[in-house]
Amino acid sequence: MPILPLPDTLINQIAAGEVVERPASVVKELIENALDAGARRVDIDLEEGGIRLIRIRDDGGGIAPEELPLAVSRHATSKIASLDDLEAVATLGFRGEALPSIASVSRFMLASRRPGDAHGAALRVEGSRVGEVAPKAHAPGTTVEVRDLFYNVPARRKFLRAERTELGHIEEWLRSLALARPDVELRVSHNGKPSRRYKPDQGASGDGGPDGAEAAARLGQTLGEDFARSALRIDHGGAGLRLHGWIAQPHYSRASADQQYLYVNGRAVRDRSVAHAVKLAYQDVLFHGRQPAYVLFLELDPTRVDVNVHPAKHEVRFRDARLIHDFVFRTLQEALAQTRAGADVAGAGTAMPPAGAATPVSGAGFGGGAGAWTAQPLGLRVDEAAAAYAALYASPASAAASGAPARADMPRPDATLPAGDGEVPPLGYAVAQLHGIYILAENAQGLVVVDMHAAHERIGYERLKAAHDGIGLRAQPLLVPLSLAVGERDADLAEREAATLAELGFDVTRSGPQALAVRSVPALLAHADPEALLRDVLADLREHGATRRVAAARDELLSTMACHGAVRANRRLTIPEMNALLRDMEATERSGQCNHGRPTWARFSLGEIDRWFLRGR
Template identity: 85%
Template sequence: MPIRPLPDTLINQIAAGEVVERPASVVKELVENALDAGARRVDIDLEEGGVRLIRIRDDGGGIAADELPLAVSRHATSKIASLDDLEAVATLGFRGEALPSIASVSRFQLASRRPGDEHGASLQVDGGRVGEIAPKAHAPGTTVEVRDLFFNVPARRKFLRAERTELGHIEEWLRSLALARPDVELRVSHNGKPSRRYKAGDLDAAARLGETLGEDFARSALRIDHSGAGLRLHGWIAQPHYSRSSADQQYLYVNGRSVRDRSVAHAVKLAYQDVLFHGRQPAYVLFLELDPTRVDVNVHPAKHEVRFRDSRLIHDFVYRTLQEALAQTRAGTDVASMPGAPAAGGSPAFGSAGAIQGAATMAAWTPQPQSLGLRVDEAAGAYAALYGRAEAPPEAFAPAMPRQDATLPAGDGQVPPLGYAVAQLHGIYILAENAEGLVVVDMHAAHERIGYERLKAAHDGIGLRAQPLLVPLVLAVGERDADVAEREAPTLAELGFDVTRSGPQALSVRSVPALLAHAEPEGLLRDVLADLREHGATRRVAAARDELLSTMACHGAVRANRRLTVPEMNALLRDMEATERSGQCNHGRPTWARFSLGEMDRWFLRGR
């Protein structure tokens, strides 16, 4: 078959295969065009989940009548004019492919009017065949009407799902947009009936989050706002107790564009790994802002993905920002007391210098070191059994034990957040009374977290030491991993690995992290190289260390049916208030719960 140019209609239909996956793809492209045109209100009318009809009306700047044919021709755009523009894209759309691609697989009509024009104009396109420009009465702005999607591409149409499913995809994308653009009013109707309205205006954070993701997310959300190295990360992350079975509430925006990025997703997962129950997913709405020249948005036909110029910096920035925020989620602290928590009137957002409200007064409740009768030498012995020998002196474990405290209130008469112990229930739970009502604490889970955090702090001070191997380990790897090992030799040395390249696909390992020498350093090194190759950063060694320390803390924690005195119970409560991440045990389970007097009154129908 001879080489020949493809017809324009076929070219557009091929492009539609990349840009137009389903009705939600059409809505996305058309609404983004409306936003780029300066719209402040967008009406979306749908029929049969968008398959029969998608009509998008906006109040934006409009299109000149003589430019309508250009709008439905390929690679025609008003948004970029040079390579410099492409390298610093600030609009949602820029390729000039959406309208011709959509018009080639539907019965398409474009009508528009600029504010200064006497009347509007319209253009009909039927399956890629462009008609003539015709005058049309139209309010300032643009209307795009897409009927019978994929009517001329039956192979694509049969892959569409049920009406409810396609509508659900559209609603999910609009929910994502509403989170990013609270300044734009969105009105949605389906089969002639209003179905959704997102009002524009200065809504407070709790109202916007509740409207889109539900009140439970809004109540548990922590506000994040941190800047550094030319980057800014802001938005909301859910506390660990609010987790999901799937990643259905994970929203990331880069310079206002909703995207998926594996590096950022990995950084978020790492930040949560110490506080999230196994198999659960975090929920978040995060906005990352940076110089447009530092991110390439021209890497995916539907603009779902981006490429960062310095992905390692981005990964580390996101990880450290979220890790620090989650570290401040101490037991007894409400979301409302976190700086920047969703509240009317606004408040400063959480940043790297932020702290929990009341943290300065925690010192008033910090007791003098005493133990609950758990012997330090037992802890050191369990440590030696785990690691083969003691890597730290027994004194390093003394802080891992809960400490006693006087039961009297602080000098100012304030009641601590977790209150004061009144009883122990079934040898498992501590019951305490605070200013709001009843606090119930799982004593083993809470003690386990306290010991774990203190063991981590002790070993952070010691650092990761390297243990030389008597005989170097020769490791066969792929050529890409060998390249990474050679390039990242200083990073590997900081982690305790002395690695040199001994061949195109071979590495020579002369030392491993001393703390993990009795684990499987070969498999660990492979995982570290994979992380460095894919994400430019790794926490595999730290995670392996933390897993061992977590086991150690579990062995040293108070057990069920261990009877504690009231001073010992109060000591545990005070330590929980002062310990990072103490709202969850090492495995992500909650350590405490609170029941207000109002809740308990409702149990017994008081006041009715």
């Protein structure tokens, strides 16, 4: 068959196969054009999940009548004009392929009016056949109407899913957009009925994500109130990078990765390196098999990121992938380290009680803390018993002044606590031990229940990590060097990353085109499988440009040591011992979860307990 140029219709339909996967792809491309045009309100009208109709109306800058035919021609755009523009793209769209591609597989209409024009204009396209520009009454802005998607490409149309499924994909993308642009109002209708409205936040910056007080409404509207209450605010900059947004506390985790949103310079993307960095940051605090939830905005110089690597612009490529991976990991790791037990009680962040705790009730509390107590002996005089029971519902300072009898098993809490006069620590004061497993404590909000083994395990684990971090990773020389057969790519990588491997405790040299000689390994892991560990390290360096395999293996060993050293069930603790454990929890990083990601504590507000017993009804 001779080489022949393809017809324009077929060229556009091939391009549509890359850009237009389903109705959600059309909605994405059209709304991104609206945002690039400065729209502050976008109306989305759908029929049959977008298969029969997609109509996008905006209040943006509009298109001149004479430019309408150019808008539906291939590789025509107002967003870039040179290679320099392409290397520093600041708009969501830039290829100039979306409109002609969509028009080639639908019955298409484009109408627009600029704010200063007397009237608007419209252009119809059907299967790549472009009509004439005609005058049309139109408000300032642009309307794009896409009917009967894939009507002329039956092979593509039969792969579309049910109406509910296609609508779900559109709603998910709109949810992602709503998180990124809280300054824009989005109104959605389906089959003639209003289905969703995202109200604009008047104070939102519009520069790549919601900020401050405006965040709560949009977060709750898109991801639910539970996420909004458990979210930790992140905002950190350095090395020309800025990472801001929200990460959910470990107790709020998901069975799937359905609440993971990443934006690079305002563009929603998927990136394996950043996802890996987030996963590593949560590694120490998330229960096995659970997924973290987050909404993160990464901002950097547009010249340091290539957004032109995917036809649908879902992926990007970073010039400094290792730096960005490390920046994201360390930022989130430091934030999660502050998730100490009781931190939300003390007023840090907008945290929610750990899993199993009741929803906090505003204003519920004693007004002061209560001292520790035990059952009263029968031999107390009436006045002593009255003073003792009065002390139970008083603050520590007033309890001490009340003359309650002092006993060895009923110490005054302020004798062992660093809190100031009358101040109740976040986890409160121990009052009893339940079945030798749980510590029951009373704080200003209500009841605190602590899993003593899980809490003690985390405390010991963090202390072991801190001790080993202080001395660094030591290398242990091998009596006989280990010969390791690897692929040529891994041999090249090991030679190139010799300094990085040395920092991890490995002394590795290349002994042949496909062979490595290992002369030392990390001392703490000398009895593990150094060959498998080194292969995993090389795989991480190759795929993500960074690795924590050695640290993870070390942490796993330290975790096991901490578990064996933690207090066991059925061990009876004294009140001072329980209070000491509570204070250690408040001071220990990540103490809200044990080493395996299980919660270490739960809180029940006084209002919740009142509802158990129908008080006040």
